[in-house]
Amino acid sequence: MTPDAHDAFVRAGFSRRDFLKTSGVLVVTFGAASVVGAQGPFDTRPSHIDPQKLDSWIAIAADGKVTAYTGKAELGQGMFTAQTQLVAEELSVPVSSVTLVQCDTSVCPDQGTTSGSQSTPTNFNERNLAQAAATAREALATLAATRLGVPRDQLAIDGGAISIKGNDSRRVTYGDLLAGKAFNLQIDPQAKRKPANEWKVLGKPVPRLDMAAMMAGEFEFVHNIRVPGMLHGVVVRPPAPGATLTGIEESSTAGMSGIVKVVTRKNFVGVVAEKPWQAHQAASQLKVSWTQGTGLPPQRDFYDYLRKQPSRDAFIVNSKDVDEKLAKAAAVVKATYLHPYQMHGSMGTSCAVADVQGNKATVWSPTQSAYPTRSGVAMLLGLQPDSVRVVFVRGAGCYGINGADTVSYDAALLSQAVGKPVRVQLSRQDEMAWENYGFPYVIDQRVGIDGDGTIVVWDHEAWFASMGGRPGTGTPGNVVTGMLAGFSPAPFAPRAASDPTGRFNNGSNAAPSYVVGRVGTTAGGAGVVASERVLTHTIASPFFTGPLRSPSRLQNTFAHECLIDEVAARVKADPVAYRLRHLSDPRLKHVISEAARVARWEARPSPKPGATRRGVVSGRGVACVVYEGDNGYVAIVAEVDVNTASGKVIARRLFVAQDCGPVSNPDGMRNQLEGGALQGLSRALGEEVTWDDQKVTSIDWRTYHSMTLGDEMPAVESVLINRHDVEATGAGETAITVVAAAVGNAIFDATGVRIRQVPFTSERVKAALAAR
Amino acid sequence: MSSITLTVNRQRHTVDVDPTTPLLYVLSDDLGLRGPKFGCGLGQCGACTVLSGGRAIRSCVTPASAVAGTEITTLEGLGTVDRPHPIQKAFVQEEAAQCGFCLSGVILTAKAFLDQNPKANDAEVRQAMSTVLCRCFTHVRMLRAIKRYRQEV
Numbered sequence: 001m002t003p004d005a006h007d008a009f010v011r012a013g014f015s016r017r018d019f020l021k022t023s024g025v026l027v028v029t030f031g032a033a034s035v036v037g038a039q040g041p042f043d044t045r046p047s048h049i050d051p052q053k054l055d056s057w058i059a060i061a062a063d064g065k066v067t068a069y070t071g072k073a074e075l076g077q078g079m080f081t082a083q084t085q086l087v088a089e090e091l092s093v094p095v096s097s098v099t100l101v102q103c104d105t106s107v108c109p110d111q112g113t114t115s116g117s118q119s120t121p122t123n124f125n126e127r128n129l130a131q132a133a134a135t136a137r138e139a140l141a142t143l144a145a146t147r148l149g150v151p152r153d154q155l156a157i158d159g160g161a162i163s164i165k166g167n168d169s170r171r172v173t174y175g176d177l178l179a180g181k182a183f184n185l186q187i188d189p190q191a192k193r194k195p196a197n198e199w200k201v202l203g204k205p206v207p208r209l210d211m212a213a214m215m216a217g218e219f220e221f222v223h224n225i226r227v228p229g230m231l232h233g234v235v236v237r238p239p240a241p242g243a244t245l246t247g248i249e250e251s252s253t254a255g256m257s258g259i260v261k262v263v264t265r266k267n268f269v270g271v272v273a274e275k276p277w278q279a280h281q282a283a284s285q286l287k288v289s290w291t292q293g294t295g296l297p298p299q300r301d302f303y304d305y306l307r308k309q310p311s312r313d314a315f316i317v318n319s320k321d322v323d324e325k326l327a328k329a330a331a332v333v334k335a336t337y338l339h340p341y342q343m344h345g346s347m348g349t350s351c352a353v354a355d356v357q358g359n360k361a362t363v364w365s366p367t368q369s370a371y372p373t374r375s376g377v378a379m380l381l382g383l384q385p386d387s388v389r390v391v392f393v394r395g396a397g398c399y400g401i402n403g404a405d406t407v408s409y410d411a412a413l414l415s416q417a418v419g420k421p422v423r424v425q426l427s428r429q430d431e432m433a434w435e436n437y438g439f440p441y442v443i444d445q446r447v448g449i450d451g452d453g454t455i456v457v458w459d460h461e462a463w464f465a466s467m468g469g470r471p472g473t474g475t476p477g478n479v480v481t482g483m484l485a486g487f488s489p490a491p492f493a494p495r496a497a498s499d500p501t502g503r504f505n506n507g508s509n510a511a512p513s514y515v516v517g518r519v520g521t522t523a524g525g526a527g528v529v530a531s532e533r534v535l536t537h538t539i540a541s542p543f544f545t546g547p548l549r550s551p552s553r554l555q556n557t558f559a560h561e562c563l564i565d566e567v568a569a570r571v572k573a574d575p576v577a578y579r580l581r582h583l584s585d586p587r588l589k590h591v592i593s594e595a596a597r598v599a600r601w602e603a604r605p606s607p608k609p610g611a612t613r614r615g616v617v618s619g620r621g622v623a624c625v626v627y628e629g630d631n632g633y634v635a636i637v638a639e640v641d642v643n644t645a646s647g648k649v650i651a652r653r654l655f656v657a658q659d660c661g662p663v664s665n666p667d668g669m670r671n672q673l674e675g676g677a678l679q680g681l682s683r684a685l686g687e688e689v690t691w692d693d694q695k696v697t698s699i700d701w702r703t704y705h706s707m708t709l710g711d712e713m714p715a716v717e718s719v720l721i722n723r724h725d726v727e728a729t730g731a732g733e734t735a736i737t738v739v740a741a742a743v744g745n746a747i748f749d750a751t752g753v754r755i756r757q758v759p760f761t762s763e764r765v766k767a768a769l770a771a772r
Numbered sequence: 773m774s775s776i777t778l779t780v781n782r783q784r785h786t787v788d789v790d791p792t793t794p795l796l797y798v799l800s801d802d803l804g805l806r807g808p809k810f811g812c813g814l815g816q817c818g819a820c821t822v823l824s825g826g827r828a829i830r831s832c833v834t835p836a837s838a839v840a841g842t843e844i845t846t847l848e849g850l851g852t853v854d855r856p857h858p859i860q861k862a863f864v865q866e867e868a869a870q871c872g873f874c875l876s877g878v879i880l881t882a883k884a885f886l887d888q889n890p891k892a893n894d895a896e897v898r899q900a901m902s903t904v905l906c907r908c909f910t911h912v913r914m915l916r917a918i919k920r921y922r923q924e925v
Contacts, residue, residue: 075871076869076870076871076872076908077870078870207864207867208867208869210872211864211867211869212853212856212864213853214869214872214875215847215856215860215863215864215869215872215875215879216847216848216850216851216852216853216856216860217805217806217807217808217846217847217848217849217850217875217876218806218848218852218853219806219872220806221806221809221872221873223800223809223810224800224804224806226804232801257773257790275789275797275801276797276800276801277789277790277792277793277794277797278790281790345907346873346907347811347817347819347871347873347874347905347906347907347908348809348810348811348819348873349810349811349812349813351810394871395871395873396811396871396873396907397870397871397873397907397908399907425810427813428811428812428813428814428816667867671867671870671910671913672870674909674910674912674913675870675908675909675910676909677909678909678911678912679907679908679909681909682909700812700814700816701812701814701816701817701905702816706905706907707909707911708901708902708903708904708905709878709898709901709902709904709905709906709911709914709915710898710899710900710901710902710903710904711898711902712898713911713912713915715912716912
């Protein structure tokens, strides 16, 4: 913890021992609890709302209407509708009878952050929201059994009422049973969830409850929040990373109308005005002087630079025989894969409204982390966390961490300075130049094969850059505003690697699917390769980084799934069959087979025989992953065209097979899958953060290259494998993880040329084709 | 400051603003409309799109004073939840959104183009949409919804 952070903790009423430091993140400590599960950034934890109490999750009014409280937010992924379905299902009421309140810290349980593909695992299995709803139903059934004078097993529950089976006239409603009172019960871990084969609402393609209002322009985003007396703030960011404030000439805005105050705190600068355009004009006009930035490593050599920095190292697996096996292998295939910084690049720039009055604050925020943001705001403002209320209101889709947290801090600082509610919406440049980018990677791999062409050893060594990240409950300096206001990002300390202990954890998919994943005496991987070494080096990033949809999992999977294709090509094996041959996990094998089936995959080695070197050539590629080792299975087949003259790659069709356990809403899952696949395509083909010697230069949609509605997009065909015998897992990050690899493999199939660096821009592909 | 009269969604409004104020700021802040949104402030993404006399314009880079006297229609002026415009209905039927922030750009750009070019083919529609972004990449469903609208109208 930095001194600033420590002081803020003390000011905010915490003592140091309240916090346990784990891997750079500060988390509140408390006893383990059966219904709320393990502790991590996504898990449920006690606050002033006790998650063990049923009333913290479910309330039933005298008219029978159900209100449910969740700590997992709608971010455009359909979680509002799916959670409403879940509660409706467990309570046997129509969706229209359920009101879901999301992530308002005054009434909702603390469920950490909505991210990491953890909302479904957290709330749709036998704990948290699902278990609360099941407990509520059983509690109502117990009351009804007494009221109707029959045993529980003779009751039928439907439409918010409970009757005696076969005797509909003996019936009592939820409203009658509770008469508007609280349950006053603990969540019962034994309360039975409804079996999936009885679902009538959950598991069905219920249309998104917010869809019609969004289409009609009536839906309220955080950008639309208006509070009486509200003023407008615009922040003035430094010109470059590391630049510090040296002076402000307030006279530079003399005569401009509507200016309320110029606010500074260390290196944080903002202008508050009566109207947003006035604030914008004043911030543009204000003369602010800064030191030079600290300078940036040249982008052209950045991947070499990554290898040479002090690093924090970790072994994910290490069988200790890798060098020996590589030396003895019949052949070794080695390759280096490169992945750039990419950005979340939200459609809307981030916005928040804060109202700080004395020692109380309310923040209307699109943050994915309501309670952690409450802590961060409290630290910044010197308030008690309990004096801060964070109300989640939807923003633009975020895919990890856009500027939602930082702009919440901006609004809070400005509101505190003027004592009035302040709305802040970032400029496009401030959003893009300062967000927490997805990690850049260099990945070296060596794979040894035996005389039969079977992989016997896999060696993976990766370097990636990291700074900051989600602020969590104690590190507001993990995003730009917190840092400018005097807090530091989580400290970076180089460290040598030690051998893994405990259970196998694939380390954000650093371990390829094809290894056994042995730690100690047990193997937790999805594959058969026993000689395995996965070593990661984290280095200090010159830019803020954070979780960008499929963080590290995508970059690692790009490297693994391209490399296995290289090996398959070396031994002239069919890429699908070659994968299946090196996997042990039946669910992963099944999704590969399903993707191949719907794609009418023709079994043959790559590259495609007889391909010409002129005109437009086509090819296909496959890739697969088990996300995080246990959080969703996916395989994809991509069919692409490559224009050999221009280097332009156009994906024609994507076939995606996915197994994420029981599906809560098949249309919602398809929507996520399609969006993930196409977002993955945009990232694979064009997206890259750029910089010069001082500052980021990809600061708008001309300099950061997203695919548009005008680009030729592939048809996406999806296969959802809906299993009811396993836990529900995440589905928001599966498809995106495998796209770059499948497209890279398809380019190779079409041209015989392997592109090992994302993005596959026309220039890069053209140069690679010219060099063959 | 100067007084500007705008006709928005068939209602006349007179606002007293700096004449350089972009139309988007007037619509969002002075009139409290939710449809047009600030996406980039540079006319690059489409989130702020409104119709002016039937043409799709980027309200973030259009001074309010420049469109005084024209008929301005925002996404909420097209139809309502209960009585959606056919293109809004097509988007609802196709569940063609994720976060929904881009919808003014997608729906109004497509509508303006198809109203002028009802026989446009897919490539021409794509061309018309070439400066519109959806960062959730709901492209497949959106293009299907646009096609549905084209067929129905």
